[in-house]
Amino acid sequence: MELQPKQEGxxxxxxxxxxxxxxxxxxxxxxxxxxxxxxxKDGAPLVIDFSDISYISSIGLRALMVAIKQVKGQGGRMVLAALQPLVLEVFTISRFDMLFEIFPDRAAAVSAVAA
Structure with a gap:
């Protein structure tokens, strides 16, 4: 899967x-x-822009859970942005919305981690 990384600040x-x-x-x-x-801790924060993700399953949630545990263990910051309604519903039902900082769009997420 291509993640199309872009540097914003x-x-x-x-x-x-x-x-x-x-x-x-x-x-x-x-x-x-x-x-x-x-x-x-002193590295670049990560924003994962979910605007083009139409679906996430439990195995996808697991991959994210492993990722956030690693990032928090390193003192870093990773946030999610622009979850589509179905994906947000999966996060809410599974309570992953309590594990991640979720922003309505990419710009809000980038601003929050830059602050």
Missing amino acids: RTVVLSPAGRIDHTHADAFKLALDPHLADCR
Whole structure:
């Protein structure tokens, strides 16, 4: 899965597309891993822009849970932005909305982590 990384100031914005399900979760995790290593206390914060993600399954949620645990353990900051209604509903039902900082759009997320 291509994450299309873009630098916005100090922040790295990743923009996955499609579905993060049993077919694509491993590719998502592999693509995300190198960015997680740099997301530490003095490193660049990460924003994952979900505007082009139409669906996420439990295995996709697991990949994100492993990622946020790593980032928090390193003292970094990773936030999510622009979740589509169905994806946001999955996050809410699974209570992942309590695990992640979620912003309505990319600009709000980038502003928050830059502050």
